[in-house]
Amino acid sequence: MSDLLRVENLHVSFPGHGPGREAKVLAGVDLVIGQGEAVALVGPSGCGKSLLTRALLGLLPGDAAWTGTILWRGEHLRDPRARNWRQVRGRGMALVLQEPQTSLNPVLAIGDQIAETVRAHSGVSRREARSRAVSLLAEMLVPDPAEKANCYPHQLSGGMRQRVLLAAAMACDPDLLIADEPTTALDVTVQREILALINRIRRDRGMALLFITHDAELVPLVATRRAEMSGGRIVAEFDLDLPADKAEVQDTPSGESSAGVSTPQSKKMNPVLKARNLVVRYGAGMMVRGSLPQRTGAPVDGVDIDLIPGRALGLAGESGCGKTTLARALSRHLVAVGGTLELEGEDFLATRGSRLRHRRRRVQMLFQDPAGSLNPRQIIGRALSEAAGRDDQAQVADLLAEVGLSGELAGRYPHELSGGQRQRVSLARCLAADPRVLIADEPTSALDRESRNRILSLLEKAMARRGLALLLISHDFGVLHSICDRVDVMYGGVIVESYRVAERSRIRHPYTLSMMASTPASLNRAQRWWSDAGNDPQKFRGPSPVGCPLAGQCHLRKSHCLIELPPLVEVAEGHYLRCPEVGQSGPSHFIDTL
Amino acid sequence: MTMKTGAVRDLFTAGDRWWADPRLRPGLVITLGLGLLALLAPVIAPGDPAALGDAADRLAAPSGSHLLGTDLLGRDVLARLVHGSRVSLLVGWVSVLVAVLLGTAVGLAAGMGPRWLDRFLMNTTDAFLAFPRIFLVLLLVSLTTPSLLLVMTVLGLTGWMGVARLVRAEALSLRERDFVASARGLGLSAWRVATGHVLPNLLPTVIVAATLRVGSAILAESFLSFLGLGAQEPAVSWGSMIQQGRGYLLDGWWLATFPGLAIALTVLGYNLLGEGLRRRLDPRGGREGRNE
Numbered sequence: 001m002s003d004l005l006r007v008e009n010l011h012v013s014f015p016g017h018g019p020g021r022e023a024k025v026l027a028g029v030d031l032v033i034g035q036g037e038a039v040a041l042v043g044p045s046g047c048g049k050s051l052l053t054r055a056l057l058g059l060l061p062g063d064a065a066w067t068g069t070i071l072w073r074g075e076h077l078r079d080p081r082a083r084n085w086r087q088v089r090g091r092g093m094a095l096v097l098q099e100p101q102t103s104l105n106p107v108l109a110i111g112d113q114i115a116e117t118v119r120a121h122s123g124v125s126r127r128e129a130r131s132r133a134v135s136l137l138a139e140m141l142v143p144d145p146a147e148k149a150n151c152y153p154h155q156l157s158g159g160m161r162q163r164v165l166l167a168a169a170m171a172c173d174p175d176l177l178i179a180d181e182p183t184t185a186l187d188v189t190v191q192r193e194i195l196a197l198i199n200r201i202r203r204d205r206g207m208a209l210l211f212i213t214h215d216a217e218l219v220p221l222v223a224t225r226r227a228e229m230s231g232g233r234i235v236a237e238f239d240l241d242l243p244a245d246k247a248e249v250q251d252t253p254s255g256e257s258s259a260g261v262s263t264p265q266s267k268k269m270n271p272v273l274k275a276r277n278l279v280v281r282y283g284a285g286m287m288v289r290g291s292l293p294q295r296t297g298a299p300v301d302g303v304d305i306d307l308i309p310g311r312a313l314g315l316a317g318e319s320g321c322g323k324t325t326l327a328r329a330l331s332r333h334l335v336a337v338g339g340t341l342e343l344e345g346e347d348f349l350a351t352r353g354s355r356l357r358h359r360r361r362r363v364q365m366l367f368q369d370p371a372g373s374l375n376p377r378q379i380i381g382r383a384l385s386e387a388a389g390r391d392d393q394a395q396v397a398d399l400l401a402e403v404g405l406s407g408e409l410a411g412r413y414p415h416e417l418s419g420g421q422r423q424r425v426s427l428a429r430c431l432a433a434d435p436r437v438l439i440a441d442e443p444t445s446a447l448d449r450e451s452r453n454r455i456l457s458l459l460e461k462a463m464a465r466r467g468l469a470l471l472l473i474s475h476d477f478g479v480l481h482s483i484c485d486r487v488d489v490m491y492g493g494v495i496v497e498s499y500r501v502a503e504r505s506r507i508r509h510p511y512t513l514s515m516m517a518s519t520p521a522s523l524n525r526a527q528r529w530w531s532d533a534g535n536d537p538q539k540f541r542g543p544s545p546v547g548c549p550l551a552g553q554c555h556l557r558k559s560h561c562l563i564e565l566p567p568l569v570e571v572a573e574g575h576y577l578r579c580p581e582v583g584q585s586g587p588s589h590f591i592d593t594l
Numbered sequence: 595m596t597m598k599t600g601a602v603r604d605l606f607t608a609g610d611r612w613w614a615d616p617r618l619r620p621g622l623v624i625t626l627g628l629g630l631l632a633l634l635a636p637v638i639a640p641g642d643p644a645a646l647g648d649a650a651d652r653l654a655a656p657s658g659s660h661l662l663g664t665d666l667l668g669r670d671v672l673a674r675l676v677h678g679s680r681v682s683l684l685v686g687w688v689s690v691l692v693a694v695l696l697g698t699a700v701g702l703a704a705g706m707g708p709r710w711l712d713r714f715l716m717n718t719t720d721a722f723l724a725f726p727r728i729f730l731v732l733l734l735v736s737l738t739t740p741s742l743l744l745v746m747t748v749l750g751l752t753g754w755m756g757v758a759r760l761v762r763a764e765a766l767s768l769r770e771r772d773f774v775a776s777a778r779g780l781g782l783s784a785w786r787v788a789t790g791h792v793l794p795n796l797l798p799t800v801i802v803a804a805t806l807r808v809g810s811a812i813l814a815e816s817f818l819s820f821l822g823l824g825a826q827e828p829a830v831s832w833g834s835m836i837q838q839g840r841g842y843l844l845d846g847w848w849l850a851t852f853p854g855l856a857i858a859l860t861v862l863g864y865n866l867l868g869e870g871l872r873r874r875l876d877p878r879g880g881r882e883g884r885n886e
Contacts, residue, residue, distance in 0.1 A: 333775055357781040365779055373772040377794040386790075387780050426776070433780050 003071070004176055004208050005056070005093075007031040010068035012048075012055055026051055027232035029068075033176065038202060038209040040219040043229035044448045049212045052229075053178050057093060058085045090121050094169035098181040100161030104153040111137075111149025114168045121172040136167040140197060159190035163197065170201060176208045177201075183218070184446075187318045188475050188515065195221050214448040271306040272344055272436045272469050273330060273363065278303045279338030280322075280329045299325040301493030302339070304568075307437050307469035312459075314484035314501070315473045316515065322493045323473045327439050330471070331363045332356065344436065364430035368442040370422035374414040380425055381410030387432035399428040403458055420451030424458065431462060438462070439471045444479055456483050477516055486574075489515070492549025495568060498576040506575050508582045511550045548579070556581040618870030624863025632679040639676040643669060644828050653846050663848035665838065674830045675852055681831040682860060685746050685824075686812040692750025693811075694804045697757025702796070704758070705765025706788040716762070719755045727752050731818070740823045749811055757803050764799050768792050798875040806868035809861035816857050832857050 012026040026048050033039055043049050054060050056070065058080030070077045072092055077085045089095075097103050105113055114133035118124065124132070130149070137145035140163040153161055162182060169177060179198065183191040199222055202209050211222050219226050220240055228236040280300035299322040307313060307330075317323050328334040330341070332348060341348040343362060351359055367373040375383060384396045397407040403424040414422055423443060430438060440459060444452040460483050463470050474480050480487050481501050489497045489512045497509035507513065543549035544562070551561040558581060571577045613619060631638060640661070647654075647668020656663040662671040704715040734748045768774060769792065777787045818824035819833025827834075832853040839849025 331779060333779070357783065359781075360779060361781045363779070365776070367772040367776070369772060373776055375773045375777070375791050375795070377797075378791070386782070429776065429780075 003032055004035050004037075004073060005031070005033040005210075006069070006071040007056070008069040008071075010052075010055060010066065010070065012051060012060065012064055012066040014061075014064055025232045026055065026066075029229075029232070029234055031227065031234060033208050033210060035175070036202075036206045036208055037225065038211065038223045039225045039227060040211045040213065040223035041227050041229055041234075042213055042216055042219060044214060044450060047229045048232040049214075049229055050180055053095065053180050053210075053212065056178065057089050057095060059089075090117070090174070091172045092174060093176045093178055094172070094174035096162070096165050096169050096177065096179045096182050098184050100158055100165055100185070101153065103165055104161060106153055109150050109152055110156070110164045114149075114164065114171060117168045117171040132171070133167070136170055137164070139170070139201075140164075140167045142167075157190075158186050159193060162186065162190075162194050166194075166197065166201070170205075173205065174207065176210065178210045178212070180212045181214070182211075184213070184215070189318060191218075192221075198222060216449065269308050269310075270345075271308050273305070273307040273348075274342045275303065275305040275330060275336075275339065276341075277339035278305070278326070278329060278336045278341060280325050280334055280336045299493055300329060300336070303490070303493070303495055305330065305471070305488070307471055309436065309467045309469050310463060311486070312463060312470040312472055312484040314480035314487035315471060315490060316475065316477060316480055316487055316512070317490040318475055318515070323490055324441055326490070327365065327441050327471065327473055330437075331365045331439055332360050333365075361433040362435050363437040363439065364433055364435040366423075366426055366430055366438065366440040366443050369446055370419045370426065371414075373426045374422055374429075376414055378414075379410070380412055380414065380417075383425070384410070384429055384432050387429040389433075395432075399432050400425075402431065402462070403428045404454070418451075420447055420454065423447060423451065423455055427455070427458060427462070431466070434466075435468065437469045437471070439473070441473045442475070443472075444474065445476070452479070459483060475515070492543030494549065494565065494578065495576075496549070496578045498568070500574050503572075503575065506572060509577055509579050510554050510556060510582065554581075615870050615874070617866045617873065621863055621865070621867030621870050624859060625867050628679055628683065628860055628863065631676060632683045635676050635680050639670075639673040641670050641673050643673040643677045643830055645669060645673075653842070655846075656848055662852050663846070665835075665846070665849055666842075671835075671848060671852060674835060675832070675856055678830045678832045678835060678853065679856070679860075681742065681819075681825050681829060682812045682815060682857070685742060685749070685815040686808045686860075686864075688746040689749035689753065689811045689815075690804050690807045692747065693753035693807065694757050694800060696750065697754035698761050698793075698796070698800055700754065701758040701761025701763075702765055702788055702793060705762040706769060706784065706792060712762075715758070719758050722752070723755050725752075728814070728817070731814070732821075732823070735818065735823045740818075740826060742825050742829065745815060745818055745824050749814055753807065753811070757800070757807075760799060760803055761796060764796050765792055768795055798871075802868055802872040802875060805864055805871060809864035809868075812857065812860055812864070 010029040111133045115129035118129040118132050134145050134149050142148050183194050226238045227234050281298040329336045381396050385391045486500050488495045491511050497512050544552040547562045551557050566578050568576050568578045651668040654664045660670050704712040730752050731748050777791045816833030819831040820837045825831035835853040836850045
């Protein structure tokens, strides 16, 4: 009976419900984790997963009341302040959270932060703690650990920061690692790296793992048991076969059939928003262009975009590739310094003043973070009527109905709604302005599967009903393929491939393929192709500054790839590619599953 | 309007434990109690603060008939104390109101407007900050006849800079939020975005800043009255009471002690209130958006 953690009938409740409090409770949770076991906890947002982790560590907010039993190695944990519980935190149980940025102190070097954790749990000297920190970083596969230890959090990428957090968590060799959505805020490629790392650490140290996520796809990669949580209780538990080397995951929500796409087949209509050779730069740095086609390192470096009414264009790429900058340039939140931008035939770049304020309503943007996109002090109904420009209650009710929400929400504040509802209200607000173009910037990454599908279907309906042109930005190809007609893949500020979703078997740009190789659903076959070619999908670095952005890591590269940016060429009807090296050898045998 | 009252209402309904907060409760009790006192001064005070007593009653120690004693002219100290609260609170509130209005306007314009405006306003603010406040106040006040109105105006005109900086910083940060970008995207005018979206979200910060400044404004007023530059006779102020009593610390300790305690208690009350409000608002602001 080697139970590490045993939870019985755990109830957590909060006193007093005002208009601002959603009922967050745990209603009788039973959970057992044995030595070395890996358990995944899945559930929709608001079901109490994070609350459970706080309860396990004795870190519930001051006004929470809890009853039930928590046993750690057979010992009861009752009083959060008692010594036994304090010792368990960090040494027995370690916690890794979702947001690497906010979990790290911005003014301390990361080596010092890890060393601090080491010293807190063992009385070693400062120097020794520091060297332990460096060896932990090395264990987490951080390149140049000694140097990186002197870096500050803002100098590191998201994936790197998460490794730092893992290093800190491992500092005292815990028996149980609780990872609360550790990869949700990361890119798909980095996500896989971190998950592989967690797996390795677990196996090396014989550590148990409680992995919390809302993304069911990730579960088989790390866990042997899956617990489903809903409404504050664990409602089901399944044992899974061993992860990772098995065949593809069966429940692939993002791979859902695109057969249902019913965007009206419009003939070659005039684009409502047209961008040619758009260049967006931050700050005043001027880079010199030589005679050869060059990139200048700007976040958007010569991009052409056509947005056609009734059609959806997908924009794919990792974060940092310039997608969001492009989106802001298209909606005139940023001003492009080069190229042209036309809205309904009119030069959008030159528009300013009150004409700009009038015209820009035509291009609406839906943001990624549902929490930040609504004014927390503004009642939903007022926000919608403000967006519409008229105080018309009937119209507000119609807008809410259009996004599938009841009219009574009009009197509420944003914090009284769930994330999915907030996202829908944001959509309603965009629609209230009667736009011609809708730019959705990662609208689904912060949502659970149900809300995600709902938003996507709402976008489709809005497109059909209103003849909107949609630009959907995402790093998730499953999402893109489900509603878009065409996908542009962006890397290093340029478009590297553009293909029709219906003909996606033709995808062949190495960068596109490697991004797809990282999607858990297509794990095996794409991974095999990529690694057969000598690449390690887990070692993806940033774009090369000159020449083809992938040149630094591409196994097909030739000498000219490093010097000159290849042109975007139409290699087949409707399929554009920026890579002369990828011939007809196309790995089409696995793309069908997407 | 709905948005603005919502901000204040949220302060107290976001979690119903505010009554138990160890800072908020005493802070509220003290400040509200004093407010009531000042308001009802004529009714509460035992007698007329200006009533002169006979020779026997002068400089009398605290006793049954005069709970806090009498001063040199036989006037009841308690009555004077109660009436003095009016002056202190009036000056405290009005000067802070002036400072906050001015500071918020400057800060909001600097934070939300074009860069050149930001630079201009911040340079102006820095210029004002370069002067030691008390000297500036003394200078302005001594240039003409002292009066309460002058004191309030001058304190307001020299106290706005901190608020401006605070508001500007908040505005700059709010400006980057998605909902402000959305408001711009909807074609709302710069004015509407600033007043309708940014300002309501600034209010908690402003309220806290104001509350904390009331305490120091009251202190400043007492200081000026002590120097004879504030409330003039027959208006009674705690500062002038201390000034009158300072030569009698041994024989008539009650003359300066009670006003001194009153000032200390008032400032403490406002500081507690301000701190209590700040604790409610900042962690809340960070927490609430997090639930996704």
